[in-house]
Structure formats: structure tokens, C-alpha cells
Amino acid sequence: MLPELSIRDDLLNNLRAAYARMWVRLRGANRDPTALVAEIGLPILTIGAYVILYRAIGFPATAGAAVIIGGAMIAFWTNVLWNMSSQWFWEREQGNLEMYLVAPVSRMSILLGMAMGGGLNTALRALGIVLLGIFIFQVPFQLKEPLLVGVVFVLTLVALYALGMLFASLFMLYGREAWNTANLLQEPVYFLSGAYFPGFYGPIVPLAIQAAGSLIPMTIGLDAIRRLAIGGGDISSVWLHIIALVACTLILFPIARRTLNYMESLGKKEGRLTLRWQ
């Protein structure tokens, strides 16, 4: 029988696993410059269409700035959907899932590694989208508290990727449903998060849509970042957002852990953990 690991060694093992998963993700996503260029350039096409639409119907230039930030945040949502939520599906298709399951580490550390790698990769791309958007569309920003923007941004990512971990657990046994569900969660979330609107929490967006959108951490974070970066706001304008983002993380993370354990156990019972081509 193998000796039992101390808590410290166990923690180190899990952190190593998370780092290893992050490293694979970073290497995998950045080895192809074409993909990097496309991932920065592609969102600009859609962003451009909305910026032109805003200009066409006489909105101020700040609406364009809001769309650029929204477009950059959408990159994170796309990453959460395709590289977190659907990831166990891809891994199963490629035969890696069973290796994760027999490894002597928590599955959460694998998800954490995916989240860190995905978050860093997407942050690079989001920065590119914002800079390219500003360069092409010449929209104004009014940034007074860059540090606070950074804090809100990191809190948003943590909450968003906690949601990604939950989805990854829920999608664990999916076959083609994983693909289709990820597809399904794209445009509706663009709408509900107000990513392409000049503002979300205000009299112009119906209350029911605001309420539904607030269930997505990106909506809250996006609104806070816009208030700080475009409206020139300070902590007094975003403290509620910060509390909400922390609450989202504290709620979503344990739920993700429990769901992952449940789905893994269900998969074992039903023999679906290694099932391919569903």
C-alpha cells in the first residue's frame, strides 16, 4: 500500500498538476501565430459592425468604447464555453479523460490549471482586441482608477472561470450536447450580458433582462469596468459590483466541486466516462 501524503505534499501535488495543465494550455494556444492573429482580429469584425451601427443611428462615441470592452470580454466568455465547459468532452474524445481520472490529484486542480491557462491566454487576446479597437475606431476612454479596473477585472475572471468549472462538471458526460450547448450559450449571453449595448443597468434595458443578465458574472464585471474606464467612475460607483463578484465566486466554486464529484460518480456508475462518438 502506498504511503499517505501529508497535506503539504498533497497540496504541492495538486498545484503542480494545475501548473502542468496551465502550461499545456499556454503552449497549445500560442504555438500557432495565425490563430492568435485571428482570435484578435475576428472579434473586431463584429465589434466594427456594432460601432458603425451606433454611429449610423447617432450615438455618442462612448457607445463604441463600450462595445469594444464588451467585445473583449466576450473573448473570455467564448473561452469559458469552449475551453472550460466543453473541455472534458474534448478530453474524452481524445482519450485523455481517463488519464486525468486515474491521476493522484483532484480533478479541481486540472480545472484550475485550465482556467488559469485559459484566462491568461484570453487576457492577451482581449488586450489585443481593445488596443486594435481603439486604434481603428478612435473611441474615447476616461480611465481614472487603473488599479481598481485591474482588481475588478481579476475578480470578474475568477467568478467567470468558477462558472466555467461548474459548466465543465455539468457537461462532463455530454456527447454532441456539449458542442450544441456551448453554441447555444453564445448569442443569448451576448444579449443578456449587454456586451454590445452602451450600458446595461439603466432604465433603457427591461428589469427582467437585467435580472437574468446579473446571473452571469461577466455582466456585473463588464458594467463595473465600463463605469470605471468610460464613465470615469471610482470605488463608490462599483462597490456593489465587487461584492456581487466575490459572492458569485464563493457560491460557484463549491457548487462546481460538488457537481464534479457527483458527475464523476454518475459517469462511473453508468459507464459513460470513456464513451466516445456520442
Next chain:
Amino acid sequence: MAIADFVKSARESFWVGWKIESNWTDPVLFATYQIIRPLASLMIVGFIVILGAATSQYLAWVIVGSAFYAYVLQVMLGMAILVFVDRNRYEVLKNIYISPGTLHPYVIGRGLVSVLNGTISVVLTLLFSVAIFNGLLHMNIPLDLLGVNLLMLLPAVVLGIISLLAIGYMLCAVNIVSNRMEFILGDSVSGVFFLLGGVIFPISFLPEQIQRISNALPVTYFLNTVRESFGLLPPGNLPPGNYMSDLGILGLTTLAALILGVSVFRLAERRAKRLGLFDRKSEY
């Protein structure tokens, strides 16, 4: 290959494609899936137009453009991923290729599944748009679904679909000879069409040099002719389009896309055979 054989192969391919795309869930959920994406996109634009206090005429113009853009999305995304899925995931591309003369009808059949999905999206989006904007929000948008001129709509849709399938053919060709483009190609091409095809704003709002590219795209004329068949005028003080002239240019650009699509596909097919790419797998 006899036409009857081609049609038979395309029909079988269509049936396989339809099963793959639809039988992962029950029909109600599948229909919901088909409607939610385009409707959400439409709601984004609809809200922006409402926020901007633009005219209901502009909203009708946007609704029809966005609804029929579903064809572009479905065909581009469906055909861009087809080779990857069949080569990497199901590992059947080589089997299809070695069966006598089945690759071309296979691609066409699978493309037609995207067309069917697009048709479902278009019809449901139009119905829901009228229900939401006229029924729920009482906006009185000038969109009469029963008043559409079918004699004008049908040729426009048929030519538009042929042009999209021809472009989809090119995407398949690119994917046969590459193994890194499948996830970005469909989005890239549909993104270009969204920006340049006059989906949510008239192309005259684009910079003049870029308008020249828009003027060479079949999607631009597809959406123009579709809107004209609904009797919709361009927003603002822009002059109304001429249906026959738009249809003529749509026919010409479709023909050009068709020739280009088939030529590119044949080139890719030859190159793939020479380099042994039909069974090349890549993992991430």
C-alpha cells in the same frame, strides 16, 4: 457520374448530416436551439435600434437582414467544421473519399443540412420578431410576412443559397489541406459578411474603399433582393434598390463563387491525395 447517382449520394449524405445535427436531443429542444441563437442576435440589434430611436422602417430592415443572415451563419459554420469532424472525430473522411465519386455529393448533402437548419431559423426568427416587436411591444413595424412577394423571394433565396454553398465548398477545401483553421474559418468568413454584407446597416455607411469589397459579395445582393421582396426600403434617405439589377448581380457573383468554389475544391482534393492528407489527424 450519372446525375441520379449524384442525387442519391447527396440525399444519403443529407440524411446522415440531419441525424448527426438533430438527434442529440428531442425535437422541441432542437427547435428551441435553432431559434434562440438568431433571435438573441436579433434582440441585440433590435434593442440598439430602439435605443437609438431609429424608425420602425429601419427596424424592419434590420429584422429581415438579421433573419436571413442565419443562412450565412449556418452554412459557413456547418461547412467549415465538416472536414474536421469527419476526418478527426468520426474518422470517416477517408472512407467517403475512397467510395466511388461520393466526396462532392457528400459535401453538398451536408451543406444542405445547414440550409435546412438556416431555413428553420429564418422562419422562426421572422415569426418571433413580429410577435415580439409588433405583438408584445406594439411597435407597428412595417413587416407583413404574408405580403411578401414569393416570386421575388424564391429566386433570391435559391441564388443566395447556391452562392453560400459555393463559398462553403471553398471552406471545406481549405480544411482538407490544413488542420488548424477549422475553428476560425467559419467565424472569420461569417464575421466578414456580417460587417460588409449590409446585415445591420446599409453598406453606404462603410468607408468608400471598403464598399467596393461589399459590392463584390453575393451576400450583399442576397440581402438586398430579399429585403426588396418584402417591399422594404433602405433606412434614412437612401435611394430604393432595383430588384432586377440586384438579382442580376447576385446571379453573376453566385456564378463566380461557384466556379471559384469548385476549382479550389478540386485543387485541394488533388493536393490532399498527393500528400496523403485525407486521413491526417491532429490532436490539441
